[in-house]
Amino acid sequence: MRPRVSFGIRVIVLLIVLFAAAALLAPWISPHDPLRQSLLLRLKPPGSATASAGLFPLGTDDLGRDLLSRILYGARASFIVAILSVSVSLVVGTLLGLAAGWFRGWTATLIMRFVDAMLSVPAILLAVLTVAVIGPSFVTLVLVLGLTRWPRYTRVAYAATLQVAGLPFIAAAEMAGADSARILLRHILPNIAGPLLVVATSEFGLMILFEAGLSFLGLGIQPPAPSWGSIMSAGRQYVERAWWLTVFPGLGLFTLVVCVNVMGDWLRDRLDPRSAGR
Amino acid sequence: MTPALAVHDLRLLIGGAAVVDGVGFAVAPGEVMALVGESGCGKSLTAHAIMRLLPDAVRQDRGYVALDGDNLSVLSERQMRLVRGRRMSMIFQEPQAALDPLSTVGAQVAEGTGSPLRQARAAVLAMLDEVGIADPARRIDQYPFELSGGMCQRVMIASALIARPAVLIADEPTTALDVTIQAQILDLLRRLAIERGTAIVLITHDMGVVADIADRVAVMYAGRIAETGDTAAIFARPRHPYTALLLAALPRRTDVPRSRLAVIEGRVPAPSEFPTGCRFAGRCPLADARCRAETPLLREVARGHLSACWHAEAVR
Amino acid sequence: LSAHHAAAQPKTELTVDLAADAATLDPQLQWDTDSYSIYRNMFDNLLTRDVAGKIVPQVATAWHYTNDTTLVFDLRTDIKFHDGTKLTPEDVAFSVKRIVDPAFKSPQLSQFDQIAGAEVTGPAQVTLRTKSPYPALLAQLVKLSIVPKAYVEKLGDVRFNQEPMGSGPYKLRAWQRGVQVTLDAMPDYWRGKPPFASVVFRAVPDGPTRIADLRAGRADLIRGLSPDDAEALKSERQVRVLSVPTERVAYMFVNALAGPTADVRVRRAIAMAVDRESLITALQQGFAKPVNEVLTPANFGYDADVKPWPFDPVQARALIKAAGAEGAKISFLTSPVYDRRLNEAIQQMLADVGLQVEIQMMDQPTYLRRRQGTPVEAGALSQGRWSCACQDADGVIFPLFRSGSIWSKYSNPAFDTEVDAARATLDEAVRKTHYRRALDILREDVPGVGLFQDVAIYGAKPQLKWTPTANEAFFVMDMAWQP
């Protein structure tokens, strides 16, 4: 029986595709240059239009830049940051968790204590120090986010690996003569993908927030490039006077987080062999 | 005499498929009726439907259950709660899974009485003793993991029996146990039926167990009852080809070692692909065009012996 | 309800929102704005500045140079510390020696290290000696608070920092670290009764929160409003915006030693590309004053006649083309401390004339390390807000542009000669001419572009009467409450 894709999921997928398309197509669909300032057109409300500059569908920001264009381009940055940093931490964290769960003994002690150590260093400290040591850039940002988040994946992967490693099919693979790498990657990894996926999808939204937090502290995406986080953190000064600066990116963020989470839960259900047939 | 339990024309749907279709039977007080059939044929679902504890995915769209003549389908959930555990109770397939691992044995048994363990302690102790648990005063405050599988199964039984229900549904109560413990539990069930007149529905696919304690047997195949009758009669002369093949598949003491065992060719169809007509037709050596077209209904082929086969008389 | 009561009764407690808690309350250890705002109300200084910015007596009544390196101060005799002991010349001499003692490790040492010694030379007299003629000495001494010798020696430096005591109008009641400092008035203070029985300085790091505090009545006075906030608050009746031009100059550093900006044409083009007028009107909402150089009118040595480069993007573009720097990538170092919008606006303006500016944001220590590092590390541009707290050109253009100074990424012997000469004499007229010449050289070489004179903006309850001063001092003594 083919699993039925519900209407809700179709909508969610459609939304995610829309977001991704908006981010990808930003250069073509943006009404304005997201960096083009006009100090005379600061903080114009949504729908403002001038003869010379044209329409600003979502208004302008505190340097007179078109908010819609900035949100579209910002989606790009936020998406890429989230995807890359989730990927980095997912890969690093999972590999370490797999290794710890499979080899146990001192390998596990070493890795898991390191995880503890990492978790007990405030993330913000690591972030600031990394930026200070290797200098600010997009790559740094991704590294910072990736490097501070991997311990979570390690914990999840470790616990799941311990569980799966005890199952007979792993022993069967050993009997077949498979080496550790094969067992880890071909046998264990696909079977712990579910929980990791759930973590990864909720981290996805968190990463966008985290970048926003770093922007708030002045360490996020380098200005003037927009990201949802930097748009919002710059806009919070104008919460009352120019609500559009925070509300629109906030809405985008909320919708995206909802979509990704729902997707994640759905994917997890699909990956779960117990529910696959139902 | 009204039967202690009667199931009428039960139909259960999952998605669009009728996983249980037209199942009906009755059990008299003191009678042990075995419900047998291959794995997945709907035995447990039938039991859950009787208790009105069907999983969310399953819907009952026809049929009703009567307990001592009372139709249960008219009861509210609140009223039904008073029936469960008091007038009718159930033993679950895997004792370790059916006991809350984090709650003491005594507390769970006491739940059957509806009062907390402090008040019901004496009753619980007596019940544990009755199901043959040695040193109940110590066991009562232990957790399920501190007990062996057999003891857990007996705790399950104790919790099902403490309110002295008239009907007991035992869903594979011994599958997980080894033969010596199994023998002890079957003994206990037998005593219950004889001494207390409890009506027992025993779900199993172990024909040995059936032979041991059942008075009557209902054989299910693919969600339908294929045959029902007295145990002796069915073992002596099955009137449904499925039953016959099932019995033939058992290794017996009298077989030559390593001789070929009879097998049933093919596999059980999935509920979504149940054929029209007789559901066993695809695997049946006697099947003909009629079997594939028309659903055979249960009919009496001997006294008290019913079979849902067009060729009941031809079965050997 | 509470507002109603407050209006009926005299105001007893003033609540002030600062951005941060005091780092130290020992006046000789830290002089970051927030610490300074608080402890200056607990201590008297040798000298101070009046509202107009003139250096006037405080503990000292008068002073005169006996020679170029010796300065004699006559002191008041009627000042008492909070514990009732008298403030003596010994305390003054002790305060000077304490801050210049290397073992004390005062970060402020560099402001006072020209002082060679301090002696008590009379019952109400102290004599200071400097290593060489030092024209900025008085300006620096404005920052010298007088601490009680006996008390400090009894408690030791560490405990003194926790239980500081001075002779000022307010004494410390409680210091909840990270939260607030509460001061109580000294009713018999020698300059008169302080206006509020107590003052609370709260640490509220977030700007919008400070505004919310003010509007909700949780604070009476808040510091650090942005021009946009000030503009928005102007229309509110519950709030009054106070502002004052400071001695702080907003400028743009231009690296004259490395990268594309090593070419003077590029630097001039940058000076012509920046539309300071619209920065002031549109971004600063008028809360800024144009300057003609990297100096403000509040500084000694400022000269209004220096002609700044005009805003001329066409010419700028031409210059950049001539220098072959079209499309050149230049880095713009910055840290969260500086106004993001200003950076981005400048970036845009330079992009308009053909320079590709890359903003590099880093935390303040890293920013400082790079900005003060080698010319190659220092980036092509960076925003700066400079205040020497001495209101003298010597404290601004000397450290910024004198070759050999850590900030300077510029070298011109002619300039060096002028600023050195201005430093070596006490004659104000001579100094002025030297500075005028130095400023002319800077105009041609453009190692920096003066953007505007920064304005300090405060938000206050309308009842608070106070005139903020250019040196950003925060004297509660000068405030009053008019219900």
Place this chain on the structure above:
Amino acid sequence: MSGAPALRVTDLAVHYPARNGPPVRAVDGISFALEAHETLGLVGESGCGKSTVARAIVGLQTVTHGSVMVDGTEIVGAGRAALRAARAGMQMVFQDPVTSLNPRMTVGAAVGEPLLVRGLARGAALRERVALLLTECGLRPEDAARYPHQFSGGQRQRIVIARALALRPALLVCDEPVSALDVSVRAQILNLLVDLQRAHGMACLFVSHDLAVVRHVCDRVAVMYLGHLAELAPRDALFSAPRHPYTRALLAAVPEPDPVAQRAKPRVPLVGEIPSPARMPSGCRFHTRCPMAQPVCRETEPAWREVGASMVACHFPNE
């Protein structure tokens, strides 16, 4: 093949350490040998250590002491490489067909894995070998592309067997290969095993607690109780003349699928619970439940000795 036994287990013991309290003596010094082509049944109640023995033999279990020789190779303490080599000659069929197949791997990949990782076949050749194996075990070659959850329990057990046979092992260890299956499927698998053994002539250790099944497929039978061997005898001897009281209790408790015979059987159910393997009784382990226990049984552990055709550990073997 040499005349040496295919498998020799000597004084094997496996103790699971417990964080507190004495270790669980799951297997506590057992010895037996298995000739080539022979099938040995290992029976006993749940938890008596059967699976542990099976796992120890294929080197999946840390062993406390003792020796396991498979085809002349010592398994106990063997390194990774040695084990890997030895496993080419021995395979195991796991108890539960559901959990012993990777749910995310196609059946073809699972069955072909031993061949692939040992570099014996790849590409088209591998596919061919897999198809052959599947056919041999009563599946269709097309099934290779499907996933385990698309098969019934019996079919899955066939897949597991096909995988175990891929390397044509000389020794096959089957840990309860049919106890998770229902009657009709069980018959299919038993037939398959009997056929395969006939065809390939491997030695087989057959772990089960179903005596009827064991009788059907085994040449000799070993009965375990609480980590010890209670009795080891040729099939007919064991079923017709059980020596150990535990064997007798087991045989008596097996319900016959025949109401007449079953109800006629005398009922002498064993009393009492199986003691915990962490707290072994002194003397004979079975004395707490033995209907004929004597004082000596409580004190002295019975010797492992030959009685008639059987080996038995009992002070009072039925002769």
Place this chain on the structure above:
Amino acid sequence: MRRYIARRLLQAAIATFLVITIVFFVMRLSGDPTLLLVPEGATAEQIAALRHALGFDRPLAVQYLGYLGDLAHFDLGQSLVQRAPVWLIVASRLPYTMALAAGALVFALVTGIPAGIAMAVWRGGVTERLLSALVLAGQSLPTFWSGILFILLFGVSLHWLPTSGADGPASLVMPSVVLGALAMATFARMTRISVLEELGRDYVTAARARGLSMGAAVVRHVLRNAAIPVVTVVALEVGNLLAGAVIVETVFAWPGIGQLAMQSIFARDFLVVQAIVLFVSMVYIALNLATDLAYSAIDPRIRGMA
């Protein structure tokens, strides 16, 4: 048991040692505070003199050994910026940090866990949809934004709560809610998943077959069984709530450890940062142990083994 705890503590000590070592070197690599301390006009020589006075011109290894030596005497040293004993500075922030973490935790627990249970029990219904929208909102609103919205609404417009600061329980409400929102989302999701898992188990049906209502079965059996994963994330989150509350602390002017850590990092106030890291990792160790003890309190099967 005692040996187990001893081993855990030893491992934890090693982890802590690792942390402070990493932090020590990384912080030193990122520059020292001298530049921040001096007035703007200071010359290179003056800066060098102060650096020397503060001891930052010594080789790193010497500084590190000195630091370890002090630690061994339980001396956390003196803050360079505040010129006060580090323990005093950190200790003065602890009550606030504890209060905020506790407030946020309480909020997250009392909202997140019931929400998770409700979402599991009424799976697929309107209740679940509404609750999950709420939970996701908690998870997707940046605190620096929700914080200021709260302040404007409840502080400025409604005058219900103080806009900022840390006096009295009233001022704890908003920061707790804003900070707790994220943890609330995590708890709710985790609770939902693990309750769902447990609801599918036989013992729930078995309890209902004994005549228990669904509610009673959840309360008497499911909750305890679903608790372990929830306890795990709670422990993880507590660490976050303690040291990761920088933004909320900044917005609400709450003088917690997070703000202190951030300020000290930005000011390169090494010893303070290190003391905070030390503190957080001790809390973390304690939490880890507490979690394990909680596990065995919840699950008798773990009691024997832990």
